[in-house]
Amino acid sequence: MLHPFASPTEGIEPPRRFTYPFAYTPHPLCLLAAHEVQQYLAAQTQWHDELERGKMFGVLVVRTREGKLGYLAAFSGILAGQNRLPFFVPPVYDLLRPDGFFRQEEEQISALNRRIAALEADETLHHAQTALNDVRRQADEALSAMRLALKEARARRQERRQSATLTPDEEAALTRESQHQKAEYKRAERAWQAREAEAQAAFDRLQAPIRELKAERHRRSAALQMRLFWHFKMLNARGEAKDLCTIFAPTRQGTPPAGAGECAAPKLLQQAYLHKWKPLCMAEFWWGRSPANEIREHGHFYPACTGKCGPILKHMLQGLDVDDNPLQQKMADAPAHRLRTVYEDEWLLIVDKPAGLLSVPGRETDAPSVLSLMRSRLPQAEGPLVVHRLDMDTSGLMLIAKTADVHRRLQALFETRAVEKEYIALLQGTVAADSGLIDLPLGPSPHHRPCQEVRAPHAKPAQTRYEVLERREGRTLVRFRPLTGRTHQLRVHAAHAEGLGCPIVGDPLYGTPADRLYLHARSLRFVHPVTGKTVEAISEILRIFVQA
Numbered sequence: 001m002l003h004p005f006a007s008p009t010e011g012i013e014p015p016r017r018f019t020y021p022f023a024y025t026p027h028p029l030c031l032l033a034a035h036e037v038q039q040y041l042a043a044q045t046q047w048h049d050e051l052e053r054g055k056m057f058g059v060l061v062v063r064t065r066e067g068k069l070g071y072l073a074a075f076s077g078i079l080a081g082q083n084r085l086p087f088f089v090p091p092v093y094d095l096l097r098p099d100g101f102f103r104q105e106e107e108q109i110s111a112l113n114r115r116i117a118a119l120e121a122d123e124t125l126h127h128a129q130t131a132l133n134d135v136r137r138q139a140d141e142a143l144s145a146m147r148l149a150l151k152e153a154r155a156r157r158q159e160r161r162q163s164a165t166l167t168p169d170e171e172a173a174l175t176r177e178s179q180h181q182k183a184e185y186k187r188a189e190r191a192w193q194a195r196e197a198e199a200q201a202a203f204d205r206l207q208a209p210i211r212e213l214k215a216e217r218h219r220r221s222a223a224l225q226m227r228l229f230w231h232f233k234m235l236n237a238r239g240e241a242k243d244l245c246t247i248f249a250p251t252r253q254g255t256p257p258a259g260a261g262e263c264a265a266p267k268l269l270q271q272a273y274l275h276k277w278k279p280l281c282m283a284e285f286w287w288g289r290s291p292a293n294e295i296r297e298h299g300h301f302y303p304a305c306t307g308k309c310g311p312i313l314k315h316m317l318q319g320l321d322v323d324d325n326p327l328q329q330k331m332a333d334a335p336a337h338r339l340r341t342v343y344e345d346e347w348l349l350i351v352d353k354p355a356g357l358l359s360v361p362g363r364e365t366d367a368p369s370v371l372s373l374m375r376s377r378l379p380q381a382e383g384p385l386v387v388h389r390l391d392m393d394t395s396g397l398m399l400i401a402k403t404a405d406v407h408r409r410l411q412a413l414f415e416t417r418a419v420e421k422e423y424i425a426l427l428q429g430t431v432a433a434d435s436g437l438i439d440l441p442l443g444p445s446p447h448h449r450p451c452q453e454v455r456a457p458h459a460k461p462a463q464t465r466y467e468v469l470e471r472r473e474g475r476t477l478v479r480f481r482p483l484t485g486r487t488h489q490l491r492v493h494a495a496h497a498e499g500l501g502c503p504i505v506g507d508p509l510y511g512t513p514a515d516r517l518y519l520h521a522r523s524l525r526f527v528h529p530v531t532g533k534t535v536e537a538i539s540e541i542l543r544i545f546v547q548a
Helices: 028-043 045-053 101-120 123-161 168-231 244-248 264-274 310-316 326-332 370-377 404-415 489-495 543-547
Strands: 055-063 069-075 233-235 241-243 278-287 340-344 348-353 395-401 420-428 435-439 442-444 452-454 463-472 475-482 519-527 534-538
Touching: 028 045, 028 055, 028 069, 028 278, 045 055, 055 264, 069 264, 101 168, 123 168, 168 241, 168 244, 233 264, 233 310, 241 244, 244 310, 264 278, 264 310, 340 534, 348 370, 370 395, 395 404, 404 519, 420 489, 452 489, 463 489, 475 489
Parallel strands: 395 519
Antiparallel strands: 055 069, 055 278, 233 241, 340 348, 348 395, 420 475, 420 519, 435 463, 442 452, 463 475, 519 534
């Protein structure tokens, strides 16, 4: 599956080090290889509908043992129901092989699914479910009526007891009436509970074999998945092989996620290592429509996923001279000296963060951050404590508390949406409406950290008001007022098709990289938690936003 370049490569200097796959700018050789793969895809009319729905592809430029230059191509997952297709590298392990254990066990699991479906469709089960629901409904109606009657009777007794002519015998009669009605209610409640328990038992007897089959299906599926992962023997440049179970054992999740080892990047490296070809550079691009919950632009390049591919590539890249993480270098070069104070008193301060500076220290870097700079500047303060964060690439105002108590009060203001925030952003594309509200719930992507997805499994509400300030030459300057504070909220709301459909200029995650991310936190307005006075801080719109 090694392809010679159809286009001339003379004059293109090969990279000195291999691509850092989680943050990169595609090398010119990768751009050339990707262009040729895209031409091939455009000619495959039989895949048109599937490609239109979207898929990730990858290219790996290699040098053979004879010194020849070429490239490999791969797709993630399956294409046209297959994992082996002409032009593309084969899978690391062919789980779709008809005589393989996976297909055979998969058929057994499918047989369990058919038995479960037949039992769940049985009329007897449906009748038992209906009978149980009817008993619950009748019990609720009957007991509700009795509780209402008890309440009315209690009101009548209270009214009678207020009478000056009430005799002791009448008082005793009222007490007996109350006790009798309560006892009647308890007897009725126990009778309905008995009827419901009987209906529940009848339903459970029919559900029992379904539960047993589902438990068996779960056990067999889990065992099959682990057996499958054991067959994925991933190589690295040193010739060392590790199965996926071993690779993921030290990670937080402990076991490989579904689909691990089937992405384009591991398949490409595996093929190169099997043939003793030297990997030079790699890139992955999206082809087709964007998924409903993610942001993927047709033809754009994307880093390898961290969830499924992170641990795998960490192993597979051993033995290669790999580029440094450009994000770490970017953090190290952040212009920390330009951290400007906009407002300060004895309880809090507001600083103007430059783009490229972290809000808080990163996990794998000792690069400066707003928090570390504030601790150095105010060593005697109780903190100082960062009240909220901005993305590293976002510039603008950040609120800092000097005491733990003020920090707690300020965070309460954010949680109750009592802090008014305004951002200015330059978008790639023309926003049609002059203003509006974007309401798209967001949550972390399971496999593409730190990216966020719309309506992810653990999505939380996210709302943003926007107002167009200017439209010019295919770009739009907008004012954002976020009503919630989700991670990457403005970036996703700008880029997603259900939002504005116009990514922020320079967004490397949801759009196209540029000299910077054109997003600026311009103003903060809130009631001071100690003085009670309104505090309003403004950072003027950066000149580059207007000139860009």
